[in-house]
Amino acid sequence: MTDTITAPTIEYLLLSPLLVVFGAAIVGVLVEAFAPRYLRAAFQVPLTLLSLVAAFALVIFVVVKDGVPNKAAAMGAVAADGPALFIWGTILLLAFVSVLLIGDDFVPSAVAVPGSVEEERAVSEGAAHTEVYPLVLFAVGGMLLFAASNDLLVMFVALEVMSLPLYMLCGLARRRRLLSQEAAMKYFLLGAFSSAFFLYGTALLYGYAGSIDLSKISTSLSSVGGQDSLLFIGAAVLGVGLFFKIGAVPFQMWKPDVYQGAPTPITALMASGTLVAAFGALLRVFWVALGNLEWDWSPVVWAVAILTMVVGAILAITQTDIKRMLAYSSIAHAGFILTAVVATAGAKQNSLALSGILFYLVAYGLTTVGAFGVVTMVRDPGGEAWHLSRWAGLGKRSPKLAMVLAFFLLAMAGIPLTSGFFAKYAVFSAAVSGGAVALVVVGVVASAIAAFFYVRVIVLMFFSDPAADGPSIVMPIATRGVVGFAALATVVLGVFPQPVLDLASKAAQSLFVR
């Protein structure tokens, strides 16, 4: 018997969006290494945007060419199914608009101590921190892979590929360096800590099932019966890693600090793209690998969802910093989405809940990028004006900007005729049809509490007098485009949600590949 190694089959077309993004990221690194400094920006920006567009086009091409695929590509490592492709498209779209937000927010030389001679020299040389772009591409590639990984090792690697560049990016803010660096350190330490949990959970599940393949874990669950401490501890510890990434309570602590300290475009990317990817991975683990264990995990997720909604909404009330408030709102929204995760009473409900979640992710992602885009526009001499007191009377100084932000906030509150309404409606109705009525009641109460702090900002902007030395409004054309696009999407998804709802339910129809 001769053991020959057969070459693995790789479905290059299905994986092409991933390959394009990673390829462009590597090219970006080479540009950083070899291109002269003054040329780098001219290379990096188009390269990044084009690769994201190309990857998006490839996602569409794959679907148009052969219909919605439903297979595990690359020898079962990467799932190429409806939800994965939908999430890919969503992440690429959100990444594209987030990249457009990147302006002069990044430090010219990360190693230089703030206020030092080196920094002044870097500034006077007009140095720009162009490695931001390949870092973003690596992070986006990691997000794509994270949401589509079909075994736990790929998921772990993707988690790290996604997170490591983000840790770096968090620390690169040009202004308020101390906050930015602190955010980077906290994010890094806690992220590494939680991924260690994720890995330990992977190890235990491997020990239980003898495989890290999601579908094989699922089959061994049904054959063995699922009464095993290895399994319980493994699944719970694995869950810690995933809950950390979506910012579920009690693993949410990093979110406000990191969202506040990070450069705002990166916050936008994390609040939209990372959340989408993390929910993709979370659903895959809970529904595919642990699907047969539903009776065990669903009470736990219930509790986590309730805590997340309530704590997120309540803590947001007393925030005085707009980015921090949006961070807490993001926690609450993660809780709202979790209500649909537990709504699993059969394949039909699953697909309903899944399509609701997918719609929610698109709608919330775009709204939140738009909101952070507005944040980047309101500037004090020392950088963005974060403190809410600086936003007082913005409606009188810049009515259009204030109205757009008010609109985003109303969408997050879930007012009808905005995308947020249908998003909430979709997940809550899925939760109700899955029997989680009590959860939805809590969700609605939390929404009511959340509405308070959204409206508080609106009242502040429109019904108080502007300060004499109020912040100035800076409107770069790209940012304006992003905010306008997000506002348009929020309106269109609120008035005319049908096409995207259809797309989501088509993507969710065959559920995840097993």
Add this chain to the structure above:
Amino acid sequence: MTTHYLVLSALLFAIGGVGVLVRRNAIVVFMCVELMLNACNLAFVTFARQHGNLDGQVIAFFVMIVAAAEVVVGLAIIVTIFRTRRSASVDDANLLKY
């Protein structure tokens, strides 16, 4: 007799976890995280032997690579913050709160 290895792995993991909680120096905290990763590796290798397949051993290599990458990023972040603050204590970085 793989149980002993698993218990050792769990102990290492717990030591690492507690180390993260009690140590102040960012470098040491980070090393504790690495310890947790290595505990995972030990578990992987043990389970690979128990199940008689090679997956766990292969995973251990992947984890090492990832851990190495993490070191690069982590040290970079810790060094920049040290240069700014002249302190590597995680408790000093306390501006973002509430």
Add this chain to the structure above:
Amino acid sequence: MEPIVEHSGGVIGASWLMIAFPLASAAILLLGGRRTNAWGHLLGVFAPVASFVVAVMCFLQPSGRYDVGLYDFIPGVAKVGLLIDPLSITFALLITGVGSLIHIYSIGYMAHDPERRRFFAYLNLFVAAMLLLVLADNYLVLFLGWEGVGLASYLLIGFWQFKPTAATAAKKAFVVNRVGDFGFLVGLFTIFATFGTFAFGPVFDNAAKASNGTLTAIGIMLLIGACGKSAQLPLQSWLLDAMEGPTPVSALIHAATMVTAGVYLVVRSGAAFFPEGATASLIVTIVGVATLLAGAIIGTAKDDIKKALAGSTMSQIGYMMLAAGLGPAGYAFAIAHLLTHGFFKADLFLGAGSVMHAMKDEVNMRRYGALRALMPVTFITFFIGYLAIIGFPLLSGYFTKDGIIETAMDSNAILGWLAVIGAGITGFYMSRVVFMTFFGSKRWADDVHPHESPSVMTWPLIILSIGSIFLGGYLILSNRLMVYLGPAVGLPEALPQFHPFSPTGLATLALVALGAAIAWVRYGSAEVPQVAPRGSFLTTFARRDLYGDALNEALLMRPGQWLTRLAVWFDNKGVDGVVNGLAAGIGGSSGRLRRIQTGFVRSYALSIFVGAAVLVGAWYVVGNL
């Protein structure tokens, strides 16, 4: 009535363009800002004209009831779709046709207003919302349009917001309409609770299965909505104040179209909620008769030309309501009167606007007089409108109003005779307006130099007056409109015959002539004092809008204030304790909870660690249950 059939494609399928044109134009004008000042009014005129073309094309399609589904709004609960049937087409033609003329007129009327672009944007918004209202295929979308026209009306009444009176009037219109809208909303909820859908088709088909009480309740609630929008008693008080808006607005919104939305609602829902002889229908007729008399009486005493016309509008809509409450026999007359009224009242208002334009925005008729020679076109067109509204034989109003009176007489003699008396008062107050404005001696100040308006304003007047002459006869003779509307609203058992010299008709004519004669004696041949005499108790009664505002104040506002005070007291003592306690509790817990977020990364790690332990423990417990 014909069943509603699904339809897509073709001209009917493109009917949504009717709404899209003015909506897009409004959006461009509002978002474009000052950049669009130069050509904004042209775009603003183009939009309703384009909609009119689409409406005509839909009208020329084979008649039928087509449901054009656009999309699911909330899947399984609410769809957005248009119902294209004879009734909605008729309204669409009126709105876009008369609307286009008034848009054209406004180019001249608003020429000197620096905010003309914004004015056109609001007018376009109104047209879009009004079309949505009449074309909707379900109550929810209808309500959307209903609120849309309310918003546009609010914006336009208060268009000259620098005048405190205009701002107050806008607010008043808004508040009074909220009362009506509240009724409508309750009706809407009841409809959904009863039928599980908002769509017209299923609701009408299943109406017979619902209990009588429910149907009456829904009918009354919808009627409250209709009263608010159509300025019927007891929610009439806002219309007179609404005349603070620019005159084209008064013509389009507060005479020709929006205020007829209530009539549309009653006729549209007629088969289900207002069948002949039902309690709800009876209430509709009573409201109609009461309003037609009240409006007419108010009209007799107003010196402000627009307010006199506003009283007349109330009164004429009262006629329509009366007819709408009489079942299929009345529907065609209600709609016919609505259409002819749309023409002659728009004609009268635009004529009044033309006069005001010439008189430096003077509205007091006691300062007019003898204008007929100076403004010949305005005078002739106004006079035609006047003849049409009083029901001069063979003009539009003659046919349609007479039809309503005859039908009412057939149904109930009291209603009929009250309607006849109303017609007599109409003869009086409209003659008064004409005599005070165009006849007699000149009473205006020396620095006023009346002149004829530019042709962009007179041409719409001419077209509207032509409509005022012929439209009524065209619609009523050989029952054209009734047969056309039949598939949509149902036909009476026997088609009515038109008698040129029925006793009722003769009585009406006699009373109208009497009214006109009295007006001639008092305002035509006699000198009109420039300052209003004190007048009798009755005059004061009419001048003060029949004490409508005082009544509102005494009956609603004061008790309302007391109720509010009581509620505030209770609120402070009781509810606030709970609510504030709750808010304080949440805020307090928020303030306390956020302290957990200490800022120390190690405490965060602790939270993760403990969380992990709890998660493992919980999972373990649940798993071993």
